[in-house]
Amino acid sequence: MLLIAGGIGVLAVVVSMILGPKKPSRTKLMAYESGNDPLPGGKERFPVHFYLVAMLFIVFDIETAFFYPIAVAFGKLGVFAFWETVTFVALLLVGYVYIVRKGVLEWD
Amino acid sequence: MTPELRPPDIALAPMLPILIVLAGALVATVAFRTQRRVVAVIAIVALLLSGFSMLTLWGANATAFGGSLRADNPALGFGLVVIVGAVVTLLASMDQLPRVRMNFPEFDAMLLYAVTGMLLIAFAGDLIVLLIGLEIMSLAGYVMATLYGSRRSEESGMKYFLLGSVGSAILIYGIALTFGATGSLSLAGIREAVSAQNFANTPLLIAGALMMLAGFGFKVALVPFHQWTPDVYHGAPTVVTLFLSTVVKVAAFAGLLRVFGGAFPVERAWEGVAEVLVALTLIVGNTAALVQRNFKRLLAYSAVAHTGFLGLALLAEPARGGAALVFYLLAYTLMTAGALAVLALIQPDEGGVENADLRGLYYRQPGLALALAACLASLAGLPPFAGFFGKYLVFQAAFQAGHVGITVLAAMTSVVALVYYLRPAALMFMPAEGSAAAVRPAVRVGTFTGVALGVCVVGIVLLGVLPGLVYNVFDAPAQWVLASLAAK
Amino acid sequence: MVGTEWYIALSGVLFAIGMIGVMTRRTAVLIFLSVELMLNAANLALVAFARAWGDLTAQTAVFIVMTLAAAEVAIGLAIIVTIFRKRASTNVDDLAELKG
Numbered sequence: 001m002l003l004i005a006g007g008i009g010v011l012a013v014v015v016s017m018i019l020g021p022k023k024p025s026r027t028k029l030m031a032y033e034s035g036n037d038p039l040p041g042g043k044e045r046f047p048v049h050f051y052l053v054a055m056l057f058i059v060f061d062i063e064t065a066f067f068y069p070i071a072v073a074f075g076k077l078g079v080f081a082f083w084e085t086v087t088f089v090a091l092l093l094v095g096y097v098y099i100v101r102k103g104v105l106e107w108d
Numbered sequence: 109m110t111p112e113l114r115p116p117d118i119a120l121a122p123m124l125p126i127l128i129v130l131a132g133a134l135v136a137t138v139a140f141r142t143q144r145r146v147v148a149v150i151a152i153v154a155l156l157l158s159g160f161s162m163l164t165l166w167g168a169n170a171t172a173f174g175g176s177l178r179a180d181n182p183a184l185g186f187g188l189v190v191i192v193g194a195v196v197t198l199l200a201s202m203d204q205l206p207r208v209r210m211n212f213p214e215f216d217a218m219l220l221y222a223v224t225g226m227l228l229i230a231f232a233g234d235l236i237v238l239l240i241g242l243e244i245m246s247l248a249g250y251v252m253a254t255l256y257g258s259r260r261s262e263e264s265g266m267k268y269f270l271l272g273s274v275g276s277a278i279l280i281y282g283i284a285l286t287f288g289a290t291g292s293l294s295l296a297g298i299r300e301a302v303s304a305q306n307f308a309n310t311p312l313l314i315a316g317a318l319m320m321l322a323g324f325g326f327k328v329a330l331v332p333f334h335q336w337t338p339d340v341y342h343g344a345p346t347v348v349t350l351f352l353s354t355v356v357k358v359a360a361f362a363g364l365l366r367v368f369g370g371a372f373p374v375e376r377a378w379e380g381v382a383e384v385l386v387a388l389t390l391i392v393g394n395t396a397a398l399v400q401r402n403f404k405r406l407l408a409y410s411a412v413a414h415t416g417f418l419g420l421a422l423l424a425e426p427a428r429g430g431a432a433l434v435f436y437l438l439a440y441t442l443m444t445a446g447a448l449a450v451l452a453l454i455q456p457d458e459g460g461v462e463n464a465d466l467r468g469l470y471y472r473q474p475g476l477a478l479a480l481a482a483c484l485a486s487l488a489g490l491p492p493f494a495g496f497f498g499k500y501l502v503f504q505a506a507f508q509a510g511h512v513g514i515t516v517l518a519a520m521t522s523v524v525a526l527v528y529y530l531r532p533a534a535l536m537f538m539p540a541e542g543s544a545a546a547v548r549p550a551v552r553v554g555t556f557t558g559v560a561l562g563v564c565v566v567g568i569v570l571l572g573v574l575p576g577l578v579y580n581v582f583d584a585p586a587q588w589v590l591a592s593l594a595a596k
Numbered sequence: 597m598v599g600t601e602w603y604i605a606l607s608g609v610l611f612a613i614g615m616i617g618v619m620t621r622r623t624a625v626l627i628f629l630s631v632e633l634m635l636n637a638a639n640l641a642l643v644a645f646a647r648a649w650g651d652l653t654a655q656t657a658v659f660i661v662m663t664l665a666a667a668e669v670a671i672g673l674a675i676i677v678t679i680f681r682k683r684a685s686t687n688v689d690d691l692a693e694l695k696g
Contacts, residue, residue: 250675262679266624277638280664281611284654444634
C-alpha cells in the first residue's frame, strides 16, 4: 500500500520532469527573492575581521560546554573543583589578554 | 543514575615538569613589550627547570589522577629527550629567526605549548590525556609551520594542518572503537581487558588498534601516511623543520610505545600490519631520499627513513625495544638537529640548498662542514657516532623478537642510506669550482647556534663512544612494563 | 529501544562519508568540513559505547573532542584565511609549489 502510494508520487514527479516542456529564460532562472530583482552576487568578500571574531567566538563558546557539568555537580564537587575551575578561567584569561593586546577587538 | 563522585588524587609532583613548561608558555604569550631574545631565554630556562624537575622524579614512579598521569622512568626518558630537542631548537632559533624576520615571541610561546603537549603524551596513562597532548602538540605545530609568511611556508602549514587533522580524526575514532571493545580508556585498563580476553568484540578491538596505528602513522610519517612530510619539512622555515622533524617525532613515538607497547601487549594482531608499514617506510624513505637534489628535502626524506628504523624498535617487546627506542630517539634528535642547524646557517633562503652547492663548503667554513659531516655520518650509521649504536640496538631488538626478515631489509636499506648521506658529505670536501654563489660566502656562527651545534656534535660523539651512558639507564626490562597494575 | 550496534553503524557511515569527502573534495574548507564529520562520528560512537558500558568516562572524552574540534576550527580557519588573502583560492590543487 505504502509502496504504491509512494510509487505514484515519485512517478508523477519523474514523469513530469522527463516529459514536461522546458523553456528556461533569464527571468525564470533568476533566484526568487519575493518578486524583487535579486541583489547581485552572493560571493562578496567579508572583511577578515568577521573571521577573526568568528574564530574567537568558537573558541570561547565551546569553553562554556565545560561549565554546564561543573554547574550541575558543583554542590558535590567541593573546594578542589572550585580551584580547578578558577585555574581554567585563568588560562582562558591569558588568551583573552593576548587578544586584547593584539587589538583584535578594536573595530575601526 | 548518579555516579559516585570521587575526589581525584591530586599529586602536584608528577605534573610539575608539565606545569613549569606551561607557565613558561603563558609568560611568553603575554610578553608584549619584551625583546624576543629575552623571551627565548625565559623559555630555555623554563625547559631546563622542567628537565631538572624530571630528574628529581626519577625512579619515583609517581602517578596522579588515578594513573591518568604517570611519571615513570620511560615517561621521564622521553620527556628528557623532548627537552633536549626543544632547547637545541631554541638555541638555533636565537640567531636564525631575526634573519628571516620571524623574530616574535609567539614562536617561543607556540614551541612551549607544543612541548607541554609532548610531555602530556609522554606522561599519559590514559587515552584521553594522550589525545589532549597530541592535539596541543599538533595545533601548535600547524601554527609554527605557517608563522613565516612566505607562500611556501603557508602551503606547508596548510598541508600539515589538513593531513594532520585527518590523522587526528582517525586516531580519535580508533580510541572510540577501542573503548567500545574494552570498556576502558586507561592504558592499564585496556591492557587488563585485553590480556584477560575480556573484551566484547575482537574485530572491534582490532579495528580500533589499527585505526590508532594509522592515526599515529600520520604523526610519525609511516609510509602510506607520509605524503605531507617532505612538503611540510621543505616548506617550513628551517628552524621549525628542525623542531617538527625531531621533537614532534619523539613525542609521537612515545605515544606509540605507550599504546602499542603498554596497552596492547598480548593481542598482537596489529603487529603484522605494523611490520608491513615499517618495511614500506624503510623502502620508500630511503629510495626517495636517494634521488633528492635539494639538501633540505633530502633531510625530510631521511626523517621518513628514520621513522622506519625507529619503528623496528616498536616491533620488539617494549622491555627490549623501549630502551633501544629512547637511545635511538636521542641520537636521532641530536644528529638531525645538528644537520638542520648547519643548513639553517648556510642556506641563502628558507628553501634550503641544492646538494651541488655544498661543494667546497669545507674550504669556506671548516667548522660547519666538519659538524655537518659528523651529523651526516651519524645519520648514515657509521661507527664512531651515535647513529651506529642506535641502529645496532634497534636491529638487535627487532632481530631478537623474531623479526628476522625486516631486520635484514633494514640493514639493506641502511646501505642505500650510506650513499645519499655520504654524497653531500663528500662534496663538502671537494675543492670548490666557480659556482658556489648559492651558499652565502661566509657566515658568522652566533654564540647560541655555536652552543647548539656543540651540544649536538659532542652528544653524537659521546653517545657513539660510550653508548652505555644512556642505554644502561633504560635497559632494565622491568621498568618498561606498564607499572600501573602494581600501583593500583 | 535502539541497540548499540545501530548507533555504531550510523557512526561508521558518518565516518566513511567524512573519509570519502576528504579524499574527493578539492577545497580546503570542504576537506576540513569532512574532517569535522569524522570527529562527530567518533563522538557518536563514544556516546553509544559509554551507554553500552554504563561508563561515563567516554562521555567526558566527548567533551574534550568537541573542544579539540573547536580549537582545530579556529586554527584551520586562520590558516585558510591567510592563504586565501594571498592567493584568492583555497583549492588544494593550487598548492603545488613544493614537489618531488
